[in-house]
Amino acid sequence: MVSFSLVGEPLALDLLNAGELLDAPEGLAAWIGEQSGRLEPVGAVGRAEVSAVRAVREAAGPVLDAVRQGGPPPEGALRALNGFLAAAPSHTELAWTDGAGLTAAPRWPADPARRLAAELAQAVAELATDPRVTSVRRCEAEGCVLLFLPAHPRRRWCVASVCGNRARVARYYARHKEAGA
Numbered sequence: 001m002v003s004f005s006l007v008g009e010p011l012a013l014d015l016l017n018a019g020e021l022l023d024a025p026e027g028l029a030a031w032i033g034e035q036s037g038r039l040e041p042v043g044a045v046g047r048a049e050v051s052a053v054r055a056v057r058e059a060a061g062p063v064l065d066a067v068r069q070g071g072p073p074p075e076g077a078l079r080a081l082n083g084f085l086a087a088a089p090s091h092t093e094l095a096w097t098d099g100a101g102l103t104a105a106p107r108w109p110a111d112p113a114r115r116l117a118a119e120l121a122q123a124v125a126e127l128a129t130d131p132r133v134t135s136v137r138r139c140e141a142e143g144c145v146l147l148f149l150p151a152h153p154r155r156r157w158c159v160a161s162v163c164g165n166r167a168r169v170a171r172y173y174a175r176h177k178e179a180g181a
Contacts (some may be wrong), residue, residue, distance in 0.1 A: 016060060
């Protein structure tokens with residue numbers, strides 16, 4: 001079983017990879033902190049935010065799995081994601097900052113739970129409609145369920161220094177066990 005959080009993949013994959021971390025306000029707050037700059041700050045994270053994020057995650061998994069395999073996503077999951085997107089419409093806000101110049105950032109004028117759900121649903125929609133979605137892979141390490149979008153076509157593990165090392169060590173011991181028998 002995976003004992004670490006994988007971040008830095010497309011936000012929709014980070015959401016799916018977060019697993020049980022999203023089941024409690026403390027874990028969700030920590031995960032949001034790891035996503036610094038990718039999500040608007042939420043402030044205090046409570047049960048409403050946990051419930052909203054888990055609902056998006058439950059809809060995102062089947063949609064991304066179906067699209068990755070080239071099939072139609074389940075209607076119920078699509079309805080759920082569209083509901084999250086419609087519940088917290090966004091608009092672009094322009095701002096001038098010295099040093100950075102003019103910036104444009106999306107703003108979601110809604111309560112934190114609905115805004116967070118909408119931001120994550122938007123990330124799922126972006127990945128699901130990206131042609132690279134068919135390149136998303138599941139880690140090949142035994143017991144690992146994490147997904148990643150490989151930058152290199154030969155990438156096999158979510159994190160080479162963790163799952164890759166485990167797989168190499170397992171192969172090493174298997175070879176030496178056979179040689180000793």
